[in-house]
Amino acid sequence: MFGTTRALDGIDLDVPAGSVFGFLGPNGAGKSTALNILAGLSRPTAGSARIFGHDVTTTPDAVRALIGYLPDVPGFYGWMTGAELLRFSGELFGLRGRELDERVVALIDLAGLTGVETLVGGYSRGMRQRLGMAQALINAPRLLLLDEPTSALDPIGRKNVLDMIAALAGRTTIFFSTHILADVQRVCDRVAILDRGRVVIEAPIDALLERAGPRDLRLELGSPEDAATLAAAVVGSDWLVERRLEGTQLVLTVTDLDAALRAVPGLVSGRGLLLRRLEPVEASLEQVFVDLIGEDGR
């Protein structure tokens, strides 16, 4: 509870082992609150949270031994090198000797920081986030909790972090909060959408995209007349929902993309029209998100 507001309400998520699970929601939905509770940084005012059967409040050490955690803006000791920070993190998990040495080398490599001798205080934001990922992996966690890991990064930093997540897919279970839908669509295989502290939907990402309903078929014809002719020709097709004519462009909203793709070339060639481009527009998570949460985001 934050004052009289219920920050989280009856969340129950089943995160398959090895999956990259996207935890989506608009700002203020409760994503970070949920992650803070799971990481043992906050206590729920009521109820409980469990990871691998361990209660995060009553057995925090058992939970922390199994997880890795990266906050959205991680704080580091600026006077350490990246390798020193990983070594320190590993020692807190009880790792020692050769095992620790090997993990530090492997994770520095995974983070793209091999050969970087600069103190962490001199790292760029992208380097810090990659180091943050590496420290979260030092104990080979069964579950990696990432709180908006790309939200503060530039496009290159974001790509690097997403590449790291993609490289870990299948090896570690990743629970990843974000409001950047493109990131989720790129790396996640299962998604939960949170709104006002409640999970409004949880499903594999493909199933969610199916919910997007009609998709668009974008065509560019040789002339506005050709576009108008084709627009008239598609009327009555059972797959057609809507058509929009914009000069030489014709956008068809369709219920069955495959049926439309089979029919349109025949209509074009049968009328001697010039088709310059035909582009199916994939359904996006953004459509699903807006449908579920609303245009205003809250």
Place this chain on the structure above:
Amino acid sequence: MSAFGVLLRKELSEIRRTWRIWVLPAILLFIAVTSPILAEITPELVRSLASDQPGVVIELPDPAPLDSYRQLVSQLSQIGLLALIITTAGIVSAEVRSGTAILVLTKPVSRRAFVLAKVVAQLILLAAATVLAALVCWAGTLAIFGEAPAGELVAAAGLWLLVAAGFVCLMTLFSTLVTAQAGAAGAGIAAYFVLSILAGWGPAQRWTPAGVFHATSAVIDGARPELAGPILTTLVLGALAVAAAVRRLDRAELAARARAT
């Protein structure tokens, strides 16, 4: 090595590799170096000032080795303690603010170990700096005055160290109660003035840390006050302050930097 051991080693490395190695030890050393010199030249300075005023005659005894120790304790009890209060005002809160506490406390590490490692490291730094300062002052006194009795210096420095250790514990508590470092420093300075006032009041001298504070200078003058009560209360209050700091941090939400989304 336990998590506490790992954290203590990190704290000591941090002291060694950052500004922290320079501030408190440097201030204490400066005081130690200047105390014998000031003790030697102060009477001469006063006499020369007085000679400029017609009709004014000031009789001052010749400086002695114990004057050097009086200077040391006087400055340690003012500048030294205030510097200690300011430098330890963020002992816990600085890590909470910077997010490094989250880095550590999402590992299998208790918040108690986190706080205790900081306190112990700070006490090690303080003790080392105090011993070094006392040695330097003793050597300076011997060089200038030709003699330097050790007993009074050891007693005074030891009692000052106990008062300073009490302030480290108190500042640890304040830095978990007040997020802003300046706020914690203000609370510590207020506590310092309260202690200074209590040090002049007899009943407080017998039963509170004010007695230890008062005794730091009194032992140089040959006084041997009964210190069992003040030492005991200083140790107990210091331990209680650290315990309260641990309890406070244990209940604190550490996600201050994270947006509440």
